[in-house]
Structure formats: structure tokens, C-alpha cells
Amino acid sequence: MSEPTPAVDALSRRKFFSGSAVLAGAGGLALGVGGGMAVAAAAAxxxxxxxxxxxERATLTYPFYGEHQGGIDTPPQDHLVFTAFDVTALTAVELQLxxxxxxAAMAEMTAGSPVGKVQPEREQGIPVDTGEATDMGPQGLTLTLGFGPSLFDERFGLAKFKPADFADLPAMAGESLNPALTGGxxxxxxxxxxxxVAYHAVRNLARMARTAVKTRWTVLGFGRASAGANQATPRNLMGFKDGTRNVSGTTDLGEHVWAGAEAGQPWMVGGSYLVARKIHMLIETWDEDPIGDQQSIFGRTKKEGAPLSGSKEHDVPDFHAAAAGAPVIPADSHIALAAHENNNGTKILRRGYNFTDGLDSVGRLDAGLMFLSFQKSPEQFVTLQRKLGSSDRLNEYIRHVGSGVFAVPAGLPAAGSYYGKEFFA
Ligand code: HEM
Known part of the structure; x- marks a missing residue:
């Protein structure tokens, strides 16, 4: 994923002074910079x-074309709309279309443009774009497309394009999956x-394909529960910082996130596998749990987010530290069970969001974590979830209710190319 390009008119004073603004390619801006330099240099x-x-936030733009799709190593934006679709089309040609x-529409919306006319000239003309994102700017929009294992069944003749070992996730302990929130x-x-802006994008994609796809399940997320490069760590709805120790940096991404030749499919090289889990939190019960217990469940302090073996958020957890003959970070805490040190080096890129669906039928808070992770192979998630599902003390307070796994193809090289083109050659 390449660097974001703030639009010229939003070039911030901060970026101007730090010299990090994208000046090349900014056309007439170069002149403005030359002319304004003395004035600008005098002002603090x-x-x-x-x-x-x-x-600056409104005009933030991530390039659509590139080696990888956006929305994976992109610093997490504040809002999410995740939708899984069933393909109802009967022919491969319809799917191709x-x-x-x-x-093409994803490229337009990522750049902040509508997908067609918002206000047609003809009286009776139906707008191509629904219009609710007009003049709002790209807002750092990224759109990430994935293919579920079921796409490769007999319907469209795509079986030979299915990556090796790509299948629905196995049943695991600690889940009560609702079929209506699963698959796609x-x-x-x-x-x-x-x-x-996120809603507009999914709405318009669904709308333009409504004779060929049907929405299966959707989650609206907010208050991201993951941090990217240089972002402060946000909190999940249990009040803990979430995303402190995450995959980051080119080496980690190459080793743990980007798919390579092992998938056996050229279209997946530079792609990744997305695991989506809608996880319901038993918030009322959690809120009655004493702070000491909450902290030992995660293995971290609540306010600072430090591992129980340290004092600062980014201290490296010491899983061998002991006091009074017991590990300082309990062995059945969430981080002890999930850490790469205790899982033969297994790492995943977490990129989740909080969600709330209001109240449930008996008046309890219906909320939780839309857990999203990207990995080179779905097996990485399965390894961790098998362990967490059977031993994590957090299980008393959560239920996995929705699930999906998707093969996210590599990024598109340039305009004119499209996802899945190889399937229809
Ligand atoms: C509602 C469910 C969950 C909540 C509330 C939650 C919350 C947290 C929190 C607060 C941390 C510590 C801060 C951090 O490093 O980000 C953490 C770490 C982590 N979680 Fe979760 N998590 C949940 C589900 C999962 C699931 C399903 C997986 C994977 C199967 C997972 C994998 C991890 C990993 C790998 C770490 C980093 C551990 C380390 O290296 O220290 N989490 N999680």
C-alpha cells in the first residue's frame, strides 16, 4: 500500500513544515510553494x-491501484461497513460483469468521486449514484474485496482457481455461530x-449488482479496535486498549500477512486471507467484574495497557516473570495464549472495529467486537482461535456469533484491470 495523498487544497501547515507533503505531482502547487515560502517560513x-x-481527514486519499489492496496495512480508519454477499447470478458472465x-466503481469512490451522475438532466432520470457522499471527500476510504470458499463451487466453474487448502473455517470451541451471520x-x-462515506460505497456497490448478488450479512463498526503505524491505540468496548502488539513493518507483513506462491494461484500472490468474526460481548456481566480480575483476564492493565510484567503500554510482555511462585501474566490470560512467543511464532494482523446493534430482545446491550484479521494463511487464525476458544478466560464474557473467511486477491495494477479477471480468460 503506498502512502496516502492528501489533496492539494488540504495540504496542512504541519505537513508543509515537516516537508512530508506530496509536492511532486501536485501540479501548480510547486509555484505556490516557491512564492509562499518566505511568508510561510516566517510564521510558526x-x-x-x-x-x-x-x-485533512476529508481529503485523505489512498491510491486504489497497487501491489496490495487497501484496507489491510492501511492505518485503520475510524469507521467500518463490512458486508458479505451471496451471488445469485446463474452464469459466470454475470459474475464477471x-x-x-x-x-471500476471502487476506484472512483476511493478517489472521492461518485460512481455516475447524482443528478441526471432528464426529469425522470434515475441517478446512477445515490448521492449521500457528494462533496464529503474521499475520507480515507479503502474498499477491500474478498472471495469466499463457496464462490469456487460448481456454479461458475471456478474450482481450478481455488487456492490450496482454502475452505470454510473448522468448527471451534467457544462459538455459537448464527448461520445468517456466517459465510458469503x-x-x-x-x-x-x-x-x-463507507456506507455510501457499500450501498452503491450492492445497488449496481442487485440482479446478481444479495446481501447476506452486514456489520457497521466504529471506534476501530486496532492501531496502525503512529496511531494511538484505541479501546474496545471492554475498556481495554486493543491493537498494542500487532503485526507491523514490511518484514512482519511479508512473513505473516501477504500470500505468496504457496497458495498455488498467481492471483493470490500479494493478496491475503481475511477472517471476520462477529463477537458478541456480555457487557453487563463484564461491567460487574472487578478490575483486578479484568486485568488478569487480558494480562494487561486497563488504564495504561501495560503487560502485567511491565509498566508501559509498549513494554514487551515477560511471560516467564513470576511472583510468589505464579506467573505475573497468568498462563490462561488472553495475551499469554495469543502471543507469538507461545505459538511457534504465529502472528496475525488484527484490524477490528467495535459494533453495537442497540439492545437485544430482552433489553441487554447487543454489542461487541467485529474482529477482522489478515494473514498469509487462514491456518494462522485457526491455530490461535483453537487455543483461545478452549482456554481463554475471556470466553466467559464473549460469544463468537458470526464468521467468514475470504481470499483477498492482490491489488489491481491499473485502470482497466478488475478483480477475478484471470477466472474468465
Ligand atoms: C471480543 C474478543 C476479543 C477482545 C476483546 C480482544 C482484546 C484484546 C486485547 C485488549 C489485547 C491486548 C492488547 C493488544 O496487544 O492488542 C489483545 C491481544 C491480542 N489478541 Fe485479542 N481480543 C479478542 C479476540 C481475539 C481473537 C479471536 C484472536 C485470534 C484468534 C485474538 C488475538 C490476539 C492477539 C494475537 C493479540 C496479541 C497478543 C500479544 O502478542 O501480546 N484476539 N486482544
Whole structure:
């Protein structure tokens, strides 16, 4: 994923002074910079005003074309719309058309453009784009497309394109999956700094394909529960910082996240596997649990987010530290069970979001974590979840209710290419 490109008019004073703004390719901007340099150099940069910060967020743009799809190693945006679809089309040609149309529309929306006319000239003309994101800017929108294992069944003749060992996740302890929140032939993960922009993108993709795909399940997420490069760690709905020790950096991504030749499918080289788990939290019960117990369940302090063996959030957990003959970080705590040190080096890139669906039928909070992780192989997730599902003390407070696994193809090279093109050659 390449660097984001803030639009020229949102070039922030901060970036101007730090020299990190993208000046090349900014056309006439070079002139402006030359002319304004003396004035700018005399003024102190100062903190961004609220309106400058909003403008910067609104115009943040991630390139659509590139080696990898956006929304994987992109610093997590604030909002999510995740939707899994069933393909109802009867022919491979119809599916091909959907993928080609989606790819072109994704490129447009990622750049902050509508997918067609919002206000047609003719009185009776039906707008191509539904219009609710008009003038809102790209808002850092990324759209990530995945193929579910069921897409490769007999319907479209795609079996030979199925990556080796790509299958539905096995049944695991600690889950009570609802079939209506599970599976899908296709998925789209839309992430943006504004919820309406993310919603608009999925709505318009679903709309333009409505004769060929049907929405299967959707989760709206907020308050990301994962941190990216240089981002402060957000908190999940249990009040703990979530995303402190995550995969980051090129080496980690290459080793643990990007798929390579092992998938046996050229279209997956540079792609990844997305695991989506809708995890319901028993919040009322959690809220009655004393802080000492909450901290030993995660193996971290609540306020700072430090491992119980340290004092600062980013201290490396010491799973051998002991006091009074017992491990300082309990062996059945969430981090002790999930850490790569205790799983033969297994790591996954977590990129989840909090969700709430209001109240359930008996008035309890219906909320939790839309857990999303990217990995080179779904087996990495299965290894960790098998362990967490059977031994994690957190299980008393959570239920996995939705699930999906998707093969996320590599990024597209340039306009004119589309996801799945190889399937229809
Ligand atoms: C509602 C469910 C979950 C909650 C509330 C939760 C919360 C947390 C928290 C607070 C941390 C510590 C901070 C951090 O390093 O990010 C953490 C770490 C971690 N979690 Fe979860 N998590 C959940 C589910 C899962 C699942 C399903 C998996 C994978 C199967 C997972 C894998 C991990 C990993 C790998 C770490 C890092 C451990 C380390 O290296 O220290 N989590 N989680």
C-alpha cells in the first residue's frame, strides 16, 4: 500500500513544515510553494485548527491501484461497513460483469468521486449514484474485496482457481455461530473516516449488482479496535486498549500477512486471507467484574495497557516473570495464549472495529467486537482461535456469533484491470 495523498487544497501547515507533503505531482502547487515560502517560513506552524484537521481527514486519499489492496496495512480508519454477499447470478458472465463494474466503481469512490451522475438532466432520470457522499471527500476510504470458499463451487466453474487448502473455517470451541451471520461468496470491507462515506460505497456497490448478488450479512463498526503505524491505540468496548502488539513493518507483513506462491494461484500472490468474526460481548456481566480480575483476564492493565510484567503500554510482555511462585501474566490470560512467543511464532494482523446493534430482545446491550484479521494463511487464525476458544478466560464474557473467511486477491495494477479477471480468460 503506498502512502496516502492528501489533496492539494488540504495540504496542512504541519505537513508543509515537516516537508512530508506530496509536492511532486501536485501540479501548480510547486509555484505556490516557491512564492509562499518566505511568508510561510516566517510564521510558526502551530497546531492544526479543528477545521484544518477536518479538511485533512476529508481529503485523505489512498491510491486504489497497487501491489496490495487497501484496507489491510492501511492505518485503520475510524469507521467500518463490512458486508458479505451471496451471488445469485446463474452464469459466470454475470459474475464477471459484477466484478468488472465493482472494480471500476471502487476506484472512483476511493478517489472521492461518485460512481455516475447524482443528478441526471432528464426529469425522470434515475441517478446512477445515490448521492449521500457528494462533496464529503474521499475520507480515507479503502474498499477491500474478498472471495469466499463457496464462490469456487460448481456454479461458475471456478474450482481450478481455488487456492490450496482454502475452505470454510473448522468448527471451534467457544462459538455459537448464527448461520445468517456466517459465510458469503463475496465480501467488501469499507473503511473510512466518515461512516456515511463507507456506507455510501457499500450501498452503491450492492445497488449496481442487485440482479446478481444479495446481501447476506452486514456489520457497521466504529471506534476501530486496532492501531496502525503512529496511531494511538484505541479501546474496545471492554475498556481495554486493543491493537498494542500487532503485526507491523514490511518484514512482519511479508512473513505473516501477504500470500505468496504457496497458495498455488498467481492471483493470490500479494493478496491475503481475511477472517471476520462477529463477537458478541456480555457487557453487563463484564461491567460487574472487578478490575483486578479484568486485568488478569487480558494480562494487561486497563488504564495504561501495560503487560502485567511491565509498566508501559509498549513494554514487551515477560511471560516467564513470576511472583510468589505464579506467573505475573497468568498462563490462561488472553495475551499469554495469543502471543507469538507461545505459538511457534504465529502472528496475525488484527484490524477490528467495535459494533453495537442497540439492545437485544430482552433489553441487554447487543454489542461487541467485529474482529477482522489478515494473514498469509487462514491456518494462522485457526491455530490461535483453537487455543483461545478452549482456554481463554475471556470466553466467559464473549460469544463468537458470526464468521467468514475470504481470499483477498492482490491489488489491481491499473485502470482497466478488475478483480477475478484471470477466472474468465
Ligand atoms: C471480543 C474478543 C476479543 C477482545 C476483546 C480482544 C482484546 C484484546 C486485547 C485488549 C489485547 C491486548 C492488547 C493488544 O496487544 O492488542 C489483545 C491481544 C491480542 N489478541 Fe485479542 N481480543 C479478542 C479476540 C481475539 C481473537 C479471536 C484472536 C485470534 C484468534 C485474538 C488475538 C490476539 C492477539 C494475537 C493479540 C496479541 C497478543 C500479544 O502478542 O501480546 N484476539 N486482544
Amino acid at each position: 506552524p502551530g497546531p492544526l485548527s479543528d477545521s484544518e484537521r477536518m479538511a 459484477v466484478l468488472a463494474k465493482w472494480s 461468496d463475496l465480501c467488501i470491507q469499507a473503511c473510512a473516516n466518515d461512516p456515511q
